[in-house]
Amino acid sequence: MYDIALTVAACLRSGTRVHVSWVVGSDLTLAGGAPLDPNSSLALTPGGGRVGSLCAGALDQQLAEHASVLGETGGRVVRVAVGELEAEAFGLAGAGTATAVVLNGELLPAATWELLQERQPLRVRLAREGDELTAAALQDPDGHEAGSSVNDLEVVTTCRPVPTVVLAGGGPVLAALEQMAPLLGWRAQRASDADTARALVVGLGPGDAVVLAMHDVELAGPVLASTLDGRAGYVAALGSRAMQQSRETWLSGRGIEGLERIHTPAGLDIGADGPAQVAVAILAQAIAERSGRAQAKA
Template sequence: MSASERYVLGRALDWLAEGRRVALATVIQTWGSAPQPVGSQLAIDAEGNFLGSVSGGCVEAEVITEAAEVIASGVPKALEFGVEDNTAWSVGLACGGAIRIFVEPLEGGRGREPGGVLHRIISDIEARQRVALVTQLATGVRSLAYSPDDLGQDLAPALEDAFRRDKSMALAGSDGEVFINIFNPTIRLVIVGAVHVAQPLVPMARALGYDVVIVDPRSAFATEERFGNVTIAREWPDEALPKIGVDGRTALIALTHDPKIDDPALIYALSSDAFYVGALGSKQTHAKRLERLRQEGVSSRDLQKIHAPIGLDIGAQGAAEIALSIIAEITATQRGKGNGRR
């Protein structure tokens, strides 16, 4: 779940708390060159105020109009827009794709708990707990699922796949069509080493919505002057990492070239669920690193998890291009494009 998605959902709940009547529009299916991905959301109140986006501006006006009817009736509605739809053309969806949008009231209607389910989603995400919002599209009734066991046998495989691919989806269930909206914890990037490469890497990662933490016990390197408003842990990795937490939505990279700092960080990360572990250095440097880690008892299987030399081979020169290659490899790995290697 990105920071922008958290903001839209959080503001919708704030509006409810203020006594406003609110609808939430969610992209539930796309075809072709759709402007926004499945799961994108737009919050609308009864006065026509809105936040978020379901089409990058193409069909928002039409969705806001439909949302007013949904708020008034308390009955959810599915909308479709495509290039062969005259309405879609008139509101500007000329990108060659098509989208399906589910508009639901956030209060009222049989089987609803105003804001309750959504509040729990926000709490779960803050606790870095993955969760799926499962909506019965015929009725708008919502429920939460944390593991495949929370759904019937017909939907369990789809839910596990959706969690793994970080991809929301609509599909047919035994009780009718459902939409599974995935809310995975925000990807966390732990940068061990407040080095020169880390300076362009931080804004790149934050632009992708990552939570970024820098770990470096060297106070001269880990400064706000060099990195701005980013979380900095000025401790040794074996002290900092257990406090930070390294889970399945965490990427950790070691950049210092100093074995006293990098090696403990890598040992910790390799014993964790981190989806990506990378280390800066040449092939020769990495070979020496592997030998040290073997002597520390790290298994050959775990050593193979290290992406080193770090980054995709794009012929990078200079800190900014090296940072780009690193963030590209992390993205490729997280999206399941092979193992992100060359």
């Protein structure tokens, strides 16, 4: 639920109704047999607004229909199915079913959204009467893995943040990073355009990273500005010395602070040769930042 926390919190502050949904049981898998992300969730606002997705988007429309008849309070346990054609269209391994919860965002304790925005682990217990969800409470997540359990009396979901690296732009280095990041247990999110990148970096926390490879300073500048306005723990930007200087001039000329957070040139100095080795150097530097063992900048 980390990806929708900022949106849900903003809706609740403004008095806008927002429904939240996530999968609590499923036999669906991604093509190739990869499991679904247990932290995936979907926020639904009146008028058809959606943030996030479930099962690669295959469940979103069905859950939006359930939310539209739910009303302003409470929640429900619902069951949805995906056919073969839908599965193929959304990149799933095959047809299947899922059990999900759909509830008003106000049903969850206010601290839920604060913890999620801080990218902290949490465990929420939803009391149920039949398929109706009647109450929610936070519990200690210690000792529990990410995922959900369901019985006749309750639904219990544990969320744990997965380190995320946003890859803004394109090129062979970012392609290599996209392949390598999952080997570390990280989630890689590609954003080929500036608007998508800016949306992705907003919700990042100290355990997350941003690597930028955009050659147009008018595109790269706003992405870096949004990143520096956020809490991403590691920020790197690829490019020549001339490009580095152009970005710095663009940012400083607009009063953007925190330029010292940007690692450029990106990656540890390991004599990297070629995109794959540069990607290794960048990931090594990001790991060093996360562990508090980063090398001092020259």
